[in-house]
Amino acid sequence: MITVLLLLHLFVTIALIGTILIQRSEGGGLGIGGSQGMGSFMSGRGTATLLTRSTAVLGTVFMVLSLTLAVMNRGASTGAGHDILAQPPVTGAPADTH
Secondary structure, X not given: OHHHHHHHHHHHHHHHHHHHHHOOOOOOOOOOOOOOOXXXXXXXXXXXXXXXXXXXXXXXXXXXXXXXXXXXXXXXXXXXXXXXXXXXXXXXXXXXXX
């Protein structure tokens, strides 16, 4: 299950990076060239709205997957209930310092 979620997380991350890089910094939408290169199937404003919404959806999915993977992997490497900052348990009697 964790492997499937990791692969999904990877694909969402790549899609999110691609969606962000396609956008223009001034909000023009589809920063690859001009609006004439896009054709006439979508206006500049419609493209910007589509990219903004898809960025929001992909960002939300990314955060949910990140939190899910963090909760599922909590304590998997160190054992259940262990804290990395906790002191190791004393196994024997303390050494006499007299």
